[in-house]
Amino acid sequence: MKISREGKGRNRYLDAANEILETMLSIRRDLHSHPELGMQETRTARIIADRLKALDLEVRTGVGGTGVVGLLRGSGKGKIPAKTVALRADIDALPMQDQKSVEYASKNPGIAHSCGHDAHTAIQLGAAEILSRSCDVMAGNVKFIFQPSEDTLPGGAVPMIEAGVLENPKVDAISSLHLGSQFEEGTVVAKAENVSTSSVSFDLDIHGKGGHIGEPHRVINPVLLAATLITSSQTLLPKRTAPGDPIIFDFCAVHGGTVGNIIPDQVNLKGGIRVASPELLEQMMREFERMIQGIVENGGASYSLRLQEGYPTIYNDPPLLDLWQAAAGKVVGTDKVILHERIITGGDDAAFFHQRVPGVYWFLGVHNERGGYTEPLHSPHFDFNEEVLAIGAAVQAQVATDYLKRQ
Ligand SMILES: [Zn+2]
Numbered sequence: 001m002k003i004s005r006e007g008k009g010r011n012r013y014l015d016a017a018n019e020i021l022e023t024m025l026s027i028r029r030d031l032h033s034h035p036e037l038g039m040q041e042t043r044t045a046r047i048i049a050d051r052l053k054a055l056d057l058e059v060r061t062g063v064g065g066t067g068v069v070g071l072l073r074g075s076g077k078g079k080i081p082a083k084t085v086a087l088r089a090d091i092d093a094l095p096m097q098d099q100k101s102v103e104y105a106s107k108n109p110g111i112a113h114s115c116g117h118d119a120h121t122a123i124q125l126g127a128a129e130i131l132s133r134s135c136d137v138m139a140g141n142v143k144f145i146f147q148p149s150e151d152t153l154p155g156g157a158v159p160m161i162e163a164g165v166l167e168n169p170k171v172d173a174i175s176s177l178h179l180g181s182q183f184e185e186g187t188v189v190a191k192a193e194n195v196s197t198s199s200v201s202f203d204l205d206i207h208g209k210g211g212h213i214g215e216p217h218r219v220i221n222p223v224l225l226a227a228t229l230i231t232s233s234q235t236l237l238p239k240r241t242a243p244g245d246p247i248i249f250d251f252c253a254v255h256g257g258t259v260g261n262i263i264p265d266q267v268n269l270k271g272g273i274r275v276a277s278p279e280l281l282e283q284m285m286r287e288f289e290r291m292i293q294g295i296v297e298n299g300g301a302s303y304s305l306r307l308q309e310g311y312p313t314i315y316n317d318p319p320l321l322d323l324w325q326a327a328a329g330k331v332v333g334t335d336k337v338i339l340h341e342r343i344i345t346g347g348d349d350a351a352f353f354h355q356r357v358p359g360v361y362w363f364l365g366v367h368n369e370r371g372g373y374t375e376p377l378h379s380p381h382f383d384f385n386e387e388v389l390a391i392g393a394a395v396q397a398q399v400a401t402d403y404l405k406r407q
C-alpha cells in the first residue's frame with residue numbers, strides 16, 4: 001500500500017509530510033537503533049534539541065529530567081493574545097530484547113523501541129518542520145513537548161508539568177498520538193471522552209502460621225487462603241460493575257513455600273486491576289480489600305497490601321475531538337477517520353496533561369496483514385510501514401493549525 005501516492009494533492013500538510021518522509025524515516029531508524037530507557041534518553045534528547053534548533057525554534061532541554069520542549073511562535077493577529085497549542089510525543093524505549101532482523105534493529109542489548117515512541121518522536125519533529133515553514137501566517141504558538149519515560153512508572157509527564165511545561169506561554173490545548181497496532185494502517189482512530197482505563201497494581205502478603213503438614217490443627221495455611229482469595233475474587237469482583245463496564249482483574253504472580261511437607265508462614269500475590277474510570281477503580285479497590293479482610297482474617301491470618309497506582313484515565317475533550325475529527329478528515333479522508341467505541345485497556349501518562357488542559361489523544365493505525373505488520377505493541381518483533389509517519393505529522397500539523405485558526 002502506497003499511502004504517499006494515494007493522498008497526493010488532497011491536503012497540503014500531507015504533501016509536505018511526504019516530501020520530508022525520508023528525513024522522518026532516517027530519524028526514526030536512528031532512534032530505533034539507539035533506544036534509551038526512561039529518564040536516560042540523553043542521546044535522543046540531544047538529537048531532538050539539535051533538530052529543533054536547526055528549525056529555529058526556541059528550545060528548552062532537561063525539562064523534568066530528559067524532556068525537551070520546542071516553541072514555535074506564530075506572528076499572532078492584532079491585539080488578541082495568541083493561544084498556544086501543544087503537541088506531545090513520548091521518547092523512551094522498553095527494557096526488552098529487540099528480536100527483529102532488520103538493519104535498523106536495536107544496537108543496545110536489552111532495550112528496544114517496541115512501543116513506537118521512536119515513531120512518535122520522528123512524527124513530531126516532522127510536524128515541527130512543516131509548521132516552522134508557516135509560522136509567519138500562524139495565529140498562535142505551537143509547543144512541541146518531547147516527554148521522557150512514558151513506559152516506566154511514575155512516568156515523565158508529571159515532572160515536566162512540575163517543571164512548568166504547560167506555562168510560559170500557557171498551553172490552551174494539547175494533541176497526543178500513539179501508534180495503534182490494533183487499528184488498520186491508513187486509519188486514524190479516537191474515542192470520545194474516557195479513552196483508557198484507570199489502573200492499579202497490587203502486592204499482597206498473606207501472613208499465616210507455618211508448620212508440619214501432618215499437624216493441620218496447629219497451622220494457619222496461607223496457601224489455602226491465597227487459593228480461596230484468587231477463585232472468590234475472580235467470581236465475585238466482576239459482578240460489582242455494571243454490565244458492559246470492562247473490568248480487568250487478574251493475578252500475575254504467586255510465591256510461597258518450599259517443599260511438599262512444610263506449610264509456609266507467608267504467601268505473596270501480585271496482580272492488577274484496570275477499569276473504566278478513577279471512581280470505579282476506587283470502588284473496586286474497596287471491594288477487593290473487603291474481600292481480603294473477609295477471607296484472610298476469618299481464616300485467622302493477617303495481611304499487608306501495597307498498591308502502586310498506574311496512570312489515570314485519559315479524557316478526550318468533546319469540542320477538541322470534533323476539531324480533530326475534521327482536521328484528520330482533511331488529511332486521510334473522512335472514511336479513514338474512525339471513532340472507536342470501546343475503552344482502551346492500556347494506559348499513558350499523557351493523561352496528566354489532559355487533566356490540566358483540554359486534549360485529544362488519538363491512534364495512528366499500523367496493522368497491515370498483507371504487509372506483514374501484525375505484531376502488537378510491546379512485542380519484540382513489533383514494526384510498521386514507515387509511510388504512516390507522514391500521516392501522523394500531517395494530522396498533528398493540521399490539528400494545531402485548525403485550533404489556532406478557530407481562536
Ligand atoms: Zn507507548
Ligand SMILES: [Zn+2]
Pocket residue numbers: 115151377378
Ligand atoms: Zn508502551
